[in-house]
Amino acid sequence: MAHSKVEKTNAARLLDRAKIAYETVPYRVDEEHLAATHVAEQLGEAIECVFKTLVLRGDRTGYFVCVVPGNHEVDLKAAAKISGNKKAELIPMKELLPTTGYVRGGCSPIGMKKAFPTYVHTTAADHPFIYVSAGVRGLQLKLAPPDLIRFVGAIVADISREANSL
Template sequence: MKKLTKTNAARLLDQAHVPYELIPYEVDESNLAADHVAHELGEDIRCVFKTLVLRGERSGHFVCVVPGSDEVDLKKAARVSGNKKVDLIAMKELLPVTGYIRGGCSPIGMKKAFPTFFHTTCMDFPFIYVSAGMRGLQLKIEPARLVQFVDGELADIIIDRK
C-alpha cells in the first residue's frame, strides 16, 4: 500500500495533536459531488460534509460546512454571519481565496482564517468526513474537535426538507 500524502490540513491537525484519520477514495473528475465521495467511502452521505465558501456584503468571505445530502440556505447563512445578503463565491475565486480547488476544499488551513459555520447535524455523528485539502483524500474526525480547532460555530444553515 502506498503512503498517503500528508496535506497541509493534516499537518496542522498533527501540530495541534488533534486525532484524525486520512481516508483515500477514488476520484471521478466528472463527478466531484458529495454523494460520489460518500459512495466511494461506503459511508452515509449525512456524515460526509462539504465545505462551501460564501461572501457577505458586510462580513466578506465566510465558510459553511454542510452535510453532503443538503444545500446551504443562503438566508440562514446571511442571518448567522451578520449579513443581509450572501452568495456562494464563483468557482474561479475558490483557489485564490482559499488555496483549495473544487472537490478538495477543507475547512482547515485556508489562506486566511474565515468565520466558519457547521450545520448542527455534524454533532449527530461520532465522526464526520471533510476534505483533507485535496481530491481523493478525506479527513475522518470527531465533529466537536473539528469545530473547536477552526474556532467554528454550530448553526442551522441548510434548506429545510419538506
C-alpha cells in the same frame, strides 16, 4: 484513530501539530462527478456524515465558510443572518483557489490561506465522526465533530436544508 500512510496535506499537518486525532481516507476521484454523494459512495459511508465545505461572500462581512452535510444545500438566508449579513452568495468557482488555496472537490475547512468565520451545520453533533476534505481531491479527513469545531473556531448553526427541501 490511526494515521494511514498517505501523503500529508497541509490540513493533516495542522491537525498533527494541534494533536488532534484523525484518519486520512483516500477515495477514487471522478473528475466528472465531484459531488459529496460520489465521495460517500466511495467511502461506503452515509451521505449525512460526509460534509462539504462551501465558501460564501456576505454583503457586510465578506468571505465566510459553511460546512454542511453532503445531502444538504446552504440556506443562503440563514447563512447570511448567522454571519451578520443581509445577503450572502456562494463565491464564483474562479475565486475559490485564489481565496482559499483549495480547488473545487478538495476544499477543506482546515488550513485555508486565511482564517475565515466558519459555520458547521448542527447535525455534525449527531455523528461520532464526520468526513471533510483533506485539502486535495481524493482524500478525506475522518475526525470527531467537536475537534473540528474547536480547531477552526466554528459556530454550530442551522445553515442548510436537505437538498430536496429548499
